[in-house]
Amino acid sequence: MIVAGEALLGPDLAHAPGAALRLDGDAIAAIASIAAIDTGASGTAGPRRLVMPALANAHDHARPLSLTSFGAAFLPLETWLPRSILATPPEPYLAAAAPLARAARAGCAAVMVHYTRPSGAMPLLDEAGEVARAARDVGVRLAFALAVRDIHPLVYGPEEEVLAGLPAALRREIEAAFLRPGMPPHAYIALTEAIAAAIEGPTVSVQFGPAGVQWCSRPLLEAIAERSAATGRRVHMHLLETRYQRDWARREFPQGIVTYLREIGLLSPRLTLAHATYADEAERAMIAEAGATIVTNFSSNLHLRSGLGPIREARAQGCRVCVGLDGLAFDEDDDMLREMRLVQAVHGPWGFDGPDDRRRFLVEIVAAGRAALGAPGDGALAPGAPADLLVLDLDALDRDAILPVAPLDLVFARATAAHVREVVVAGRRIVAEGRVTGLDLPAAEAELRARYRASVPHHPLLRAWPRYEAALRDWYARRIGCG
Structure with missing residues (x-):
């Protein structure tokens, strides 16, 4: 060719x-x-x-359609996440193929799928296989990380404080939707490695995917750190995305949350940290020293009202930085080219400083993005x-x-x-x-819309939502910045 x-x-x-x-x-x-x-x-x-x-989308969740269409526009993450249950995939292949095809259409060769909301239509091992099949049909390189969480299903604290004020019927709805036993550390590691054995190949890799420190117990994080060090398998997780997570981290980790990650051996060149919106100067220095990677998700942070993030400062401190869409591009169209431009425009140098920064930025985010996803090479176009x-x-x-x-x-x-x-x-x-050559994207999206239109208006969460959202808002309003 x-x-x-x-x-x-x-x-x-x-x-x-x-x-x-x-x-x-x-x-x-x-x-x-x-x-x-x-x-x-x-x-x-x-x-x-x-x-x-070609570009790399270094942090995404392969959401089938925009969450705005499910009534989640401009909700903060802490209420946006429970609302996203409405967009649970109707089946895994179609639900993954559509966003992967949109990524391809926008110039991405590689995509990280941090798989946070399985369809539940089949065993997780089989579901991961369907996501990999979708990636191979579309043709993108896939990094797959099955997300895991075993604490804080409702808020960053005891769920009873939220549930206690709800009427009994609504409480039962919320408990049925969100309160499920967490996966033991040994079972999660075994499942991740079984997924890797089943789906890895020349264009598919598998990583560990702890959802974030605020959602993972210390035994779970420490087990993942130990196994990653023993096997070399990469780890992909969220870090300090919102100010509410920052506030929680100050309480739980007086020595510092990034210090804790370093203490258990998780902070290493194998680690990718999505967002890091509220990582302070000392934390960024530790991330840079360890050779870990930060994925900025600029438009997602705007949609979820999370903040801008210190990406200019992180780059200046020597952090490896790349770009992800997080399923929330500025125009909700998965346009990685626009996202790349927005990130550099906001976080690049001002005035006469750094006249060649755009060139350096593109080289950096392609190379760091590919490395974070386990894709070969640095992306530069050269023989071999x-x-x-x-x-x-x-x-x-x-x-x-x-x-x-x-x-x-x-x-x-x-x-x-x-x-x-x-x-x-x-x-x-x-x-x-x-x-896209490997998928009829318009037909796939039309099918997804038809399925959601038939099911979502009857979802039980809609009845519980006004009281539940109010309880969540009240919980965070009473705690942010206290203590």
């Missing part, structure tokens, strides 16, 4: 005005000028294309590198064509998923002419 056009090549994204990349199997076999390679073109001028490294690449419509990007403009400037000024023409992963063209 030959992919030709203007290109951003190598570790420095050097601009090659006319490049032809020859792909052989799952690797880039050679790169030469278009003139030096017979591309099979007819000789007539065709549309201008920009070939660049994995054949993962993104092709944009350069004519549309350079819509005014008044003066020559550097392609990288056009990407950061205005690129969106609408500009994506092709995505190639491991030598396979998974997006062609802007359409």
Whole structure:
């Protein structure tokens, strides 16, 4: 396969005005000028294309549809999460295939699926297999982490304090929906390793997925840390996403929550931390020293009113940083190109500082994202590198064509998923002419909408929601910042 056009090549994204990349199997076999390679073109001028490294969505949950459609718009995380039960997947394959296809359509070669809400339609081992099958059909690289939590099902404290004020019937509804026994540490580790044995392959990897320190007991976290160190398996978890989690962490870990992670051996180059919105300077220094990775989820933090996060500061301190969508892109369209631009615009240098930061930022987030997901290589387009690449419509990007403009400037000024023409992963063209090749995405989304429309209006949580949400709000209002 030959992919030709203007290109951003190598570790420095050097601009090659006319490049032809020859792909052989799952690797880039050679790169030469278009003139030096017979591309099979007819000789007539065709549309201008920009070939660049494919992106990585380093933190996501493969939610089938936007949670705004389920009445969760602009809820803080602590009430948004219980509301998300309405979007429980109707079945795992379709529910995973749609968001993975949207990621592909937006230029992502690799996606982390931190699997927090199984469908319950089949055993977890089989469900993980269906998610992996969806990823292989779509063609993206998949990092799969089955999320686990065994404490604090309702709030960051005793659930009785929330339940006590609810009428008996509503209390039963909430208990049935959210109060379930946690999985013992040894059982979770065994299940994760069974999933790995069943689904891992050239484009699929499996990680441990503790949901977050506030949702995981110390024995569970310590068992995962020990097993990760023994096997080298990566760990993916949330950290300090909201101010309510920050407040809880100050109470529970007077020595510091990141210090605790370091003490038990979880803080290491194998660890990826989603959000870290409220990580302070000392915590960021420990994260950088350990070689752990921070995934920022900028638009998600805006939707959930969580905060902006110290990403500029984290980069300055030497933290490895990459970008995730968390299922909540700014326009709720899974557009990783727009997300990348937003993150750099908000967290990049100001004024005359860092004039080349956009180039460095793109190199960093692609390399760190791939490493966090266990994908091979650093994403740079070079001979011998994995054949993962993104092709944009350069004519549309350079819509005014008044003066020559550097392609990288056009990407950061205005690129969106609408500009994506092709995505190639491991030598396979998974997006062609802007359409996903391995799945009928419009049909998949139409099927999901039909299923949810038939079921969600009758969900028992809707009856309990007003009183339950009020109880949650009251619990946090009475505790934030106290003590």
